[in-house]
Amino acid sequence: MKYISTRGQSPALSFEDAMLAGLASDGGLYVPEKIPQFSKEEIASWASLSYQELAFKVMSPFVDGEVPDDELRELIQKTYSTFRHDAIAPLVQTAHNEFILELFHGPTLAFKDFALQFLGNLLDYVLKKKDQRVVIMGATSGDTGSAAIEGCRHSDNVDIFILHPHNRVSEVQRRQMTTVLQKNVFNLALEGNFDDCQNMVKSSFGDQSFLPPDRQLVAVNSINWVRIMAQIVYYFYAGLALDAPHRAVSFSVPTGNFGDIFAGYLAKKMGLPIDRLVIATNANDILHRCISNNDHSLETLVQSLSPSMDIMVSSNFERMLFDLYDQDGGAINNLMLNFKTTGKLILSDLALTKARAVFTSYRLDDKTMTQVMTHFWEATGYLLDPHTAIGVEAARKTLYRQDIPVVCLSTAHPAKFPESIRKAGFSNEPELPRYMADLFDRKESYSVQPNNIEVVQQFIADNIR
Ligand SMILES: *Cc1c(COP(=O)(O)O)cnc(C)c1O
Numbered sequence: 001m002k003y004i005s006t007r008g009q010s011p012a013l014s015f016e017d018a019m020l021a022g023l024a025s026d027g028g029l030y031v032p033e034k035i036p037q038f039s040k041e042e043i044a045s046w047a048s049l050s051y052q053e054l055a056f057k058v059m060s061p062f063v064d065g066e067v068p069d070d071e072l073r074e075l076i077q078k079t080y081s082t083f084r085h086d087a088i089a090p091l092v093q094t095a096h097n098e099f100i101l102e103l104f105h106g107p108t109l110a111f112k113d114f115a116l117q118f119l120g121n122l123l124d125y126v127l128k129k130k131d132q133r134v135v136i137m138g139a140t141s142g143d144t145g146s147a148a149i150e151g152c153r154h155s156d157n158v159d160i161f162i163l164h165p166h167n168r169v170s171e172v173q174r175r176q177m178t179t180v181l182q183k184n185v186f187n188l189a190l191e192g193n194f195d196d197c198q199n200m201v202k203s204s205f206g207d208q209s210f211l212p213p214d215r216q217l218v219a220v221n222s223i224n225w226v227r228i229m230a231q232i233v234y235y236f237y238a239g240l241a242l243d244a245p246h247r248a249v250s251f252s253v254p255t256g257n258f259g260d261i262f263a264g265y266l267a268k269k270m271g272l273p274i275d276r277l278v279i280a281t282n283a284n285d286i287l288h289r290c291i292s293n294n295d296h297s298l299e300t301l302v303q304s305l306s307p308s309m310d311i312m313v314s315s316n317f318e319r320m321l322f323d324l325y326d327q328d329g330g331a332i333n334n335l336m337l338n339f340k341t342t343g344k345l346i347l348s349d350l351a352l353t354k355a356r357a358v359f360t361s362y363r364l365d366d367k368t369m370t371q372v373m374t375h376f377w378e379a380t381g382y383l384l385d386p387h388t389a390i391g392v393e394a395a396r397k398t399l400y401r402q403d404i405p406v407v408c409l410s411t412a413h414p415a416k417f418p419e420s421i422r423k424a425g426f427s428n429e430p431e432l433p434r435y436m437a438d439l440f441d442r443k444e445s446y447s448v449q450p451n452n453i454e455v456v457q458q459f460i461a462d463n464i465r
Contacts, residue, residue: 001015001032001033001034001061001062001063001064002014002032002033003015003017003018003030003031003032003033003225004030004031004032004033004327004329005024005025005026005028005029005030005031005329006024006028006029006030006031006318006319006321006322006329006332007024007026007027007028007329007332007333007336008026008028008328008329008330008332008333009024009025009026009028009329009333010024010025010026010028012033013030014066015062015063015064015066015067016066016067016126018030018225019119019122019123019126019218019224019225019226020126020134020216020218022205022217022218022219022223022224023202023205023206023219023223026333027206027333027336028318028322028329028332028333029223029225029315029316029318029319029322030225031225031319031322031323032062032225035266035269035270036061036062036270037269037270037271038270038271039271040245040271042271043236043240043244043245043271043272044245044246046236046240047240049240051080051087051088051089051233051234051237052073052076052077052080052088054233054236054237054240055076055080055230055233056069056072056073056076058232058233058236058270059072059076059229059230059232059233060072062229067122067125067126071125075118075121075122075125076118078121079117079118079121080117082106082107082117083105083106083107083113084105084106084433084435085102085105088105088237089101089102089103089105089114089234089237089238090102090105091238091241091242091407092382094376094380094382094392095380096402097402097403097404097405097406098392098395098396098405098406098408099238099242099405099406099407099408100382100384100388100392100407100408100410101234101238101407101408101409101410102410103234103409103410103411104385104410104411104412104413104416106147107147107150108143108146108147108150108176109176109412109413109415109416109433109436110143110146110147110308110411110412110413110416111143111231111260111409111410111411111412112143112144112146112147112148113147113150113151114230114231114233114234115147115222115226115227115228115229115230115231116144116147116148116150116151116220116227117147117150117151118151118226118230119148119151119220119224119226119227119230120148120150120151120152120155121151122226123152123155123158123218124152124154124155124157124158127155127157127158128157132157133157133158133159133214133215134157134158134159134215134216134217134218135158135159135160135161135211135215135216135217135218135460135464136148136152136158136159136160136161136162136217136218136219136220137161137163137201137204137205137217137219137460138160138161138162138163138201138219138220138221139162139163139164139194139197139198139200139201139221140162140163140164140169140177140194140197141164141165141168141169141194141256141307141308141309141310141311142164142169142170142173142174142307142308142416143173143308143411143412143416144162144220144221144222145162145164145169145173145176145177145187146173146176146177148160148162148220149162149176149177149180149185149187150176150180151220152184152185152220153180153182153184153185154182155184156184158184158218159184159186159463159464159465160184160185160186160220161186161188161459161460161463162177162185162186162187162188163188163190163197163200163201163449163456164177164187164188164189164190164197165189165190165192165193165194165196165197166189166190166191166192166448167189168193168194168303168307168310169307170307170416170417170418170419170420171418171419171440172415172416172417172418172432172439173307173416174444174446175439175440175442175444176436176439177446178444178445178446179439179442179443179444179445181443181445183465184465186447186459186460186463187445187446187447188446188447188448188449188456188459189446189447189448189449190449190450190451190456191448191449191450191451192451193301193303193310194301194310194311195301195311195312195313196451198221198311198313198315200451200453200456201219201221203453204217204453204456204457205217205219210457210458210460210461211460211461211464212461212464215464221257221315222257222258222259222315222316223315223316227259228259228262228263228266228316228319229263231259231260231263232263232264232266232267232270234409235251235263235264235267235272235274236267236272238251238407239267239272239273239274239407242405242407244272244273245271245272245273247273247404247405248273248274248275248404249272249273249274249275249404249405249406249407250274250275250276250277250278250395250399250401250404250405250406250407251264251274251276251277251278251406251407251408251409252277252278252280252391252392252394252395252399252406252407252408252409253277253278253279253280253391253409253411254280254281254306254309254387254388254390254391254409254411255279255280255281255287255309255314256284256308256309256310256311256314257311257314257315257316258279258287258314258315258316258317258319258320259315259316260409260411261277261279261359262316262319262320264277265277265320265323265358268358269323274358275401275404276358276359276360276398276399276404276406277358277359277360278359278360278361278362278391278394278395278398278399278406279291279359279360279361279362279394280361280362280363280364280390280391280393280394280395281309281361281362281363281364281390282302282304282305282306282309282310282363282364282365282366282369282390283302283304283363283365283366284299284301284302284304284309284310284311284312285363286298286299286312286313286314287314287317287361288361288362288363290317290345290347290361291355291356291359291360291361292361294346294347294352296317296339296344296345296346296347297343297344297345298312298313298343298344299312304365304366305366305369305370305386305417305419305420305423305424306366306369306386306387306389306390306417306420307417307420308387308411308412309387309390318332318336320355321335321347321351324347324350324351324354324355325348325351360394360398360399361394361398362393362394362397362398364389364390364393364394366423368393369386369389369390369393369424370423370424370425372384372389372390372392372393373386373389373421373424373426374424374425374426376389376392377426383414383421383426383430384410384414385410385411385412385413385414385416385417385420386414386417386420386421386424387411387412388408388409388410388411388412391408391409391410391411392408395408413430413433414430415429415430415431415432415433418430447459
């Protein structure tokens, strides 16, 4: 399987090289040249597989033998053995044909663990095989950072630098990153917002001359294809649990960088009968404006009670555009360059029509989200995290087919966002799982950095081992 850039100007890469490359040299993102497809019979034959066995079936066509099957199976086993629930991704029913897919049973309590624990293990395996050392540089709105650090802390061939917006991640999120005191882990609190962090990382990938000649940057953000790939699995897992492929299923996805929901889009292309994919956004609603009104234009970033979705520009949207424009790299290049200069991206009628055939979108502000959390708690005794609440309400507001079950992806454990839960008016703060109960007693280490790329790059150069 070859991987090609969404802007059509960089050479195609192998799976392993696409994993190591991050952003393509032409500014695009890597995608598989062709999406593998499974027949209805084949999907049906997976009904009794464990999560790990299913992960192998779904991911191996993308890996295409570059990692031998036995070793791929071992990496999958190792990855999901750190999850605290036997089902890995359990489904909980909360209303008629409404289900919550709990994706927060990994080591850092958010769905990012599904892909990042796997990426950490895979990266370690590949780097050892190649006898190569790399530098990871990543931006986080809170959850990517801790999951990436957890995934790479034991990897001798990796130095990892994670930028988070100073004072804009929850204390639990920060502590999950900054209490990891390994010598290869560096946390940078940037005096800026998430987009500043992400832009700095993107620019650094574009010009890596600040690194010693024997090092390259590797991405842990969802521009890394491996992240998307690993997330496709749980769409199949949930679908099969609800009797797909014999019936259709819809999904509602709290969306920021568009990585998670893009994995759902791919699951549909691969043969899973998905009826609707709901893009659920907070007040940072560029994707909702795009789908509902063809208005993909920049606005000021708002700080919300669902901080992991406080993102203006969703990197992975470009991967979807590439597909909607029939893999026309030139067209995507033009769209993106134009977006960079004007701050606006207008979809062609055809692309918009195709997008609307699959996606529904909805936006919730903090006030409504808070009401949803309260009502849901009163009705069911189930405490939603703020991101998940947005997804649940978006599904309830936009999906009308009573006969098609909807799966709402629960992207984080509520204990990860105690500030938001308190602001929502809950007096009983959710408890951290037992294995994390001492989080607030652990020693922290991080460095506050100005919103200045030269200073940050110098810090990285000085601290590489
Ligand atoms: C990252 C994250 C999201 C957004 O996921 P994307 O793949 O960036 O769209 C939503 N909720 C939580 C809790 C997250 O950590």
